[in-house]
Amino acid sequence: MVSTIQVRNLRRTYGDVRAVDGISFEVAEGEIFGLVGPNGAGKTTTIECLEGLRRPSSGSVRVLGMDPSAERRAITERIGIQLQESALPARLRVEEALTLFGSLYRHHLKIDSLLELLSLTEKRTTAFAKLSGGQKQRLFIALALVNEPEMVFLDELTTGLDPQARRSMWDLVRQIRDRGRTVVLTTHYMEEAERLCDRVMIVDRGRIVAMDTPGVLITSLGADTRIVFGAPGQDVSSLSRLAAVTRVERSDSHVIVYGHGDRFASSVIHALEDAEIVFTNFRTEEPDLEDVFLSLTGKEMRE
Amino acid sequence: MMRHAGAGNTTVVHRGSSVALRSFGSLVNVNLKLFAREPAAAFFTVAFPVMLVVIFGMIYGNEPDEMFDGYGSMDVSMPAYTALILGTVGLLGVAITTSSYREAGILRRFQATPMRPLLYIAADVTANLIMVLAGMATVLVVGWGLYGVRFEGQAWSVALAIILSGTAMFAVGYLIAGLAPTARTAQIIAMVTLYPMIFLSGATIPLEVMPESIHTISDFLPLTYVVRLLRGLWFGEPWGSLMFETSVLVGVLVICTAIAARLFRWE
DSSP, X not given: OOEEEEEEEEEEEETTEEEEEEXXXXXXXXXXXXXXXXXXXXXXXXXXXXXXXXXXXEEEEEETTBOTTTSHHHHXXXXXXXXXXXXXXXXXXXXXXXXHHHHTSSEEXXXXXXXXXXXXXXXXXXXXXXXXXXXXXXXXXXXXXXXOOSEEEEESTTTTOOHHHHHHHHHHHHHHHHXXXXXXXXXXXXXXXXXHOSEEEEEETTEEEEEEOXXXXXXXXXXXXXXXXXXXXXXXXXXXXXXXXEEEEEOSSOEEEEXXXXXXXXXXXXXXXXXXXXXXXXXXXXXXXXXXXXXXXXXXXXX | OGGGGGGGGGEEEOOHHHHHHHHHHHHHHHHHHHHHTOHHHHIIIIIHHHHHHHHHHHHHTTOOOGGGTTOOHHHHHHHHHHHHHHHIIIIIIIHHHHHHHHHXXXXXXXXXXXXXXHHHHHHHHHHHHHHHHHHHHHHHHHHHHHHOOOOOSOHHHHHHHHHHHHHXXXXXXXXXXXXXXXXXXXXXXXXXXXXXXXXXXSSSSOGGGSOHHHHHHHTTOXXXXXXXXXXXXXXXOOGGGGHHHHHHHHHHHHHHHHHHHHHOOOO
16 A cells, blocks of 8 residues: 555644644555544644644644645645535535636536536535535535545534435545545544544544554454343343353343353343343444543543 | 546646636636625625715705815715725725635635635735726716716726725725634724724715814825825826825835735634
């Protein structure tokens, strides 16, 4: 894999606050790389240093072989940027926005193909202010793609979107990658990072907590699988004697059994049937990035 | 260009030097369209000055008057209303648009492109000047149609003066946008600066009808020099006799641009 982004010991301070505190990583060509962490972890500052919008306090950043803050204009010709917070003039129409932003680049896509790609064809004459949250976000992605960039930066792409719009965004990001682009994104949704990213870098308080594929991070955690079911008023203490089970928790509404191994789920079901326990809503929950974050930082991701 | 050969007919490639020109053209075009869709802007640039022409024309008429060196009240009002439009678009329009674009994150979106800041500002200034000219043309047509107002200067001289005065006023607008932390503050500063100025500079009511004490205040207002310069050139005075007014406006332009350039921020 050819690396297209190299970051060495990146630091960025605002007054006394160390927003980014010594981060080093590389991004390979054609991968979806995710910066994951809670709000205020330093994700946006990091991505903006890559985009050339912010100057690092110290450390080195190379993107497509260039220093983004020194060669900002050359870099912006070749990358696509979706900002966490931005807007367009309220009365600017979709097609006008695409034509305008296209005209700012040496090379740009025809707007019809972009409108089609982002399912905005029917909205082409709609004013920015009249678009829904998802449509606005799709327009911002269209603007990020207008110069046919080699690399796309997406900052909090799906924040504020409903689950359906979020899923269609994920499909879109995969399409962008399938066209050979490198995608760097930030998110504070662990599920999004897990499903979408080839590799994630978990950051907290400006530092890297962990970096790998979501699968490896989860496996290396060695965390238990959870089995959750309802069994009101029945004694389930016998489950804790099973070899695959590590512990059993119960509340008024449901029972949570922790354990691991290939035979974990089947042994629990057999034990429940043998003891003639009636159970409802039986489901298994694999450990996820949320658990990885919790175990590495000692705190919940969700605010 | 070979790099994109595979992309087929979905892409458009432009050669280097044309990019700046093309960006400039589309920005001016978009700004004009947005202006046309903004009722408040259209009102203050076109409808409001036309209203003044009609109302003050009905009150004072356009009979030659010794107080105005033999010109009518409406004759001298034409360059004054041009100054009024320049002040309104420059101070209010530029300050409010720039600061609210910044607050909303619109400027940030532009910052994330290869466009130079200067190009953005040049396009903004150009679009605003075009609006001023449109407003002024409307006022002139109405004034001429209703009261037969006179124009005795040279069109190119007046055009040049409008460009100078306009850029000076826009520089003040950018300065206010740079100073104000929020769009709301920018709006307040712009209004507090503009409203006394349009009444005390001769832009709405000729200074001839004002007491001496007001003239003392007027001498400190940049818009007063816009009114004097435009009025002088309008009735055929040569630039040579308007050097002081010209110098003041060049001074305002240079100083405000220098400070505004330092204060300008995308976010």
